[in-house]
Amino acid sequence: MSTTSFPDPGDVPVLDWLDVNLISADPLYQRPLDQARVDSILHAFTWRSFGALVVVPQADGSYHATDGQHRLEAAKLHPMVSFVPAVIVKTEDIQSEASIFVEINASRKNVSGLELFFAKLAADDDDAETIRQVCERAGVRIPKYPSAGFKPGDCIAIAAIQAVVGRRGAMRARQYLEVLAKADLAPITATHLKAVEFLMTDPEFGGVVEAEDLTATILAMNGGAEAEAKRFAATHGCPVWKGLASTWFQRCRKRRKAA
Incomplete structure (x- = not known):
């Protein structure tokens, strides 16, 4: 049997459905509310992705949300939502309450763009599938586990690829990526892609x-x-991708423009 000791987990929390009007976020330790984030949750509201709030009971019968304030605010604005699921955790004072917020957020790992891409791909998301096809046709590999090291032609700049597809279309995005894939860059970055797009489109x-x-x-x-x-x-006070485009342009062979 292992002799490893573990800390006392404390009292088991209670899971319940609470009236949204009884819950608020204490500004003493909570982050400022991001209204754009609230609106995004509101307009895509679904119970299956809502999860449970973490709340602390107050002496007056109300609750403070130590985790999930943006979901809470979206729920309050939704005309069909009156109650939300919540994990109720008891604390001794406001300092202990704030420490829950710190503990939750200190150990939380945000989902990266790469992780979200593969999740969307598994969910048959059209935009993710377009990115996959564009990269495959350009000879670009999107590694699922980049910590293992990059190979020539690897790229994890998902947001940059999606932005180019949105601006120029899938065919142009493939052409720009192909330029970089054939150059054996490891990895292909958003800076590389922006520089190629600029060179190929700027007057x-x-x-x-x-x-x-x-x-x-x-x-x-x-x-x-x-x-x-x-x-x-x-020197010129411009983004690095513009500096890269200029550097490549200076060294690159120039062709006469078609009349």
Whole structure:
């Protein structure tokens, strides 16, 4: 038998349904309310993803929400919701109450964009499937476990890919990713993708840089463009992706614009 000792877990909490009007968030330790987040929860409200609030009973019969204030506010605004599920935890004072908030949030791991992508893919989400197809056709791999190390052509910049698909369409997004995949970048980042999109679409550069020439330039620079891009960005006060686009452009073969 193991001799490892564990802390006393304390009293077992009670799970109950509570009137939303009896619950509030104490501003002494709670974060400022993000109304946009509340609205997002409200307009996609569903019990199966609501979960349970964590609340602490007060002397006057009300409750303080130590976890779930945005879900609480969305529930209060929903015309069909009067009661919410809650885990009721007793504390001795406001300091103990605040410590629950700290403990919950200190140990909480936010879902990353990559984790959310694979979850959406499993749920047959159309946008996630589009991203998967775009990457597959471009020769880009989206690694599920990037902690194992990146290989050439790997990319976890899901939000950046989705943004390009939204702005330019799936075909253009595939073309831009293909430029980077063939350049053996490991990994392909949002900065790389923004730089390629800029070079291929901005009137200042459009029409004089071909995809295969850009790939050849990136390969030839062998990662050296990153440091130059940062210096350019610092000197000119622009984003690093613009500095990278300029760095690549300076080294890249130029083609005559079509008349």
